[in-house]
Amino acid sequence: MKQKISLLQIYETKVHTKGSERFVQQSVIPEIKSLYPQMNEAMQKIADYLIDTEDKKCVERASELARRSGVSTASVSRFVKMMGYKEFRDFRLKIVMEKQEENRQEENELNYNGEPITGDAHSICKTIFSKSVRELEETWGILDFDTMQTVADLIHEARRIVVIGVGRSKVTMEALYSRLYRIGYPIMMFSDAHEIVNITSIMEKKDILICVSNFGQSKSVVEGARRAKKRGIQVVGISSIKESPLAKISDYTLFSAYDYNNAQDGNLFDPSSENLAQLVIVDCLYMLVAHKNKRKNITYFKTFSNEIHTEHIK
Structure with a gap:
């Protein structure tokens, strides 16, 4: 019997490990993009830099990220808290891991509004439905x-x-x-x-x-x-x-x-x-x-x- 899944569950990513499976929260980069309209100008500068840069060292220290983004260290602190992290080092670890994964993806990959289009019909349709649901929720x-x-x-x-x-x-x-x-x-x-x-x-x-x-x-x-x-x-x-x-x-x-x-x-x-x-x-x-x-x-x-x-x- 085909298992039913709610639209909200589409946002969860199932990660398989040896002999078990667990669910992880939405990754940082997509979350930054979805929160972008609610950010002030300084936060948007930080977001633009994190999304566009290929340099992992940008997140070694809050002060360095502030300098490269052209904002104050206080703005970086507010940005990290808006993203749901208590400490900059926790945010740093997550963003570096995702940047490394990003760089492993093939260039010129087909995408739908920035989301990679890969896999079978279920995977591709899930990507498009997820993006559409997110746009509707943000618009609401x-x-x-x-x-x-x-x-x-x-x-x-x-x-x-x-x-x-x-x-x-x-x-x-x-x-x-x-x-x-x-x-x-x-x-x-x-x-x-x-x-x-x-x-x-x-x-x-x-x-x-x-x-x-x-x-x-x-x-x-x-x-x-x-x-x-x-x-x-x-x-x-x-x-x-x-x-x-x-x-x-x-x-x-x-x-x-x-x-x-x-x-x-x-x-x-x-x-x-x-x-x-x-x-x-x-x-x-x-x-x-x-x-x-x-x-x-x-x-x-x-x-x-x-x-x-x-x-x-x-």
């Missing part, structure tokens, strides 16, 4: 519910809803479009750079612009937001970077978890589990908006469900 942890409600209110009251996005951000954009369109909201979407220029040049008050950019740096999307702002349009961003150009110019931003690996490695176009987190954000918005006129929308849902059967082949 940073979700601003007041902002979610405000954006839902803006969508409900808007004369026209315009959504723009390019590349893989179109996945999120198209999901939002299909959900709001089916309950009668006046929504349109654009991904072509010239069309984005056109629509953001002619938007009018009471319109709302929703900009989707995973890393908040897509030129046509950011420039579209700036253009709309000049016309007095309310701008909503959906992104994962708090200090991105898009986040800075948006009136409201809904953040999904920060994908450290893709950002640092420049893999901005690889498949990403952050799209899943953004799709869940879209579903939350959809339900919040639909709840505004629940009776009417339930009627829409029933009518649509009944009529869609005519499109099914019997």
